Amino acid sequence: MRTLNVALGSRSYPIYIGAGLLGRAELIVERLKQKKAAIVTSSTVARLYLPPPKGALEARGVSVVAVTLPDGEEHKTWETLNRIFDELIEHRCERGTALIALGGGVVGDLAGFAAAVYQRGVPYIQVPTTLLAQVDSAIGGKTAINHPRGKNMVGAFYQPLAVVSDTDTLATLPPRELAAGLAEVVKYGLIRDPAFFEWLEANMARLARREPEALAYAIERCCANKAEVVSRDERETGPRALLNFGHTFGHAIEAGTGYGTWLHGEAVAAGMLLAAKLSQRLGWIAPADVRRITAVLQEAGLPVDAPALGLERYLELMGHDKKAEGGLIRFVLLKRIGEAVVSGEVPRAALADVLGAGTVHDRA
């Protein structure tokens, strides 16, 4: 088992990474205030992975309520959140009852946000079961639900007590979901870890084949990078924004094609390539760099062509992005592979060049 720390003063917490952790109830029990917990999960994950942690917790005398939600990003809504509240109230969960988020990014965001606001905040633990959640969404305390007019429009920064990442759960991940997680893995190399990007160029095939050692190494490296960024800027007032590399375009792709058509990680992959092309168009990186990024994403099985929604539609979709400041759109761009910066206002012509180059790529 590998252990990392997210250093946030009194809100610091550990990340455990390894095989067979779902049954290691001691990692969770020692942090509970009350011998009661609610495991929030989704139908698919419940079928595959609910029994080990539920059984292990109950064996240690913890009373466990299971709250099973429908699968899918389209359920990251207030209605689903309210179902969690209904169950928590029904089972008389109190301020000391911990929530355990067992699942992917959607479950983590929903359960984390439920924990942030149920009775003005209860403790929670992230137990991510997808690669995307293990390398990115379960770390750092960002929680949210979607609004009909914008992704993650309503949420909170709310840190978990611990993150427990069992790498065995990746064995059952559908190929598209594995690839979607690899998009965020590539992101860490691109924005702040050039050596890791080179490692990915050499080892992407091993990750795509799900070699356990390669996966565990990549997860640890991503978590270490994310933990450093979050420690310096918990509430995204500065450098944490760099973690949104590819996400401004990515959110536009997700919204413009209808949520659920593109997986988040797929949209981020195509979005990162748009951002890379924009960086090249501004003279910051070379065409050869764009080719290297394209090659790694393709080897991961990710889409590299953004849908041709048109400049105006992209602008409209990005205008509602949470990162919009004073009505202007700033992008996270690459100074070089391994170093991202937040741009000033980008010339419309440059944006038009890049978005005009996209071709339709149907993910349905």
Add this chain to the structure above:
Amino acid sequence: MRTLNVALGSRSYPIYIGAGLLGRAELIVERLKQKKAAIVTSSTVARLYLPPPKGALEARGVSVVAVTLPDGEEHKTWETLNRIFDELIEHRCERGTALIALGGGVVGDLAGFAAAVYQRGVPYIQVPTTLLAQVDSAIGGKTAINHPRGKNMVGAFYQPLAVVSDTDTLATLPPRELAAGLAEVVKYGLIRDPAFFEWLEANMARLARREPEALAYAIERCCANKAEVVSRDERETGPRALLNFGHTFGHAIEAGTGYGTWLHGEAVAAGMLLAAKLSQRLGWIAPADVRRITAVLQEAGLPVDAPALGLERYLELMGHDKKAEGGLIRFVLLKRIGEAVVSGEVPRAALADVLGAGTVHDRA
């Protein structure tokens, strides 16, 4: 103008109390990150008090969006919260756009919670226009909405940038609302300020007549008490719970009679008297103390008889209270006038005695 400080490290903020503050835009403008603000208010308050702050802000170049909500506690729901989000998105409010809560406790709770979670948190300023909000709910960062099965079940601890209390707004407060605010005023005397309680015994008639000097003094004294408590225990893990004196019973009264029948402050008044009687039943305070408390509340125009819902119904209603710990009900009780403590488990017989003594008191 009187100025107090809520000391919370980097989240510290001032409370301004005085006449004519609604038009003093400089108190707000200096704290804005962006020359844009959304004033969240209710229909009645908008009619009476929206023009001065809106005009004063606009005169200083601040773009102002007004979001007017329906009046009443029954609207402290997710649906109303979503209306705020819709308006904020419609007007492209961003992470730097401040919310200004102009109104009573319901507006403050709704706007404060909207600020806590819109785009994972935007700045906000409390501009309370009722006595209850000026002495209690606008201070300390507690925000929430109600759930069909429990009051304030979903919310956040989220501190404002400032509290601006214009005492002129109290002139138009309906008599019942004034009295409801006085219930929380009496609470501060009872739980931690015996000298203030004696002052209230001598001056309650002046407050009930709305003498400006007396009101300003009482508001300042309440805010000073609350600021001290909140500074020591922002997230209610300890002494802040004492501020809930009368509230466990009060919430049961509100829920048991249907929200909106009893005003929150009215329910707290009757609840405080139940708690006082329970304190007497446990031998902590004398019958003469209960009579003093009854007299002050009656002079404020408040109900002193709780509705006769029956022991079982009260227990059921209080079992869902947020303060319930491990399934037991703890009460905030009085050791003496001016000193509250959190009780251990209270014997059922004592509770039956006190609740059996309640008579029906119709507030409809």
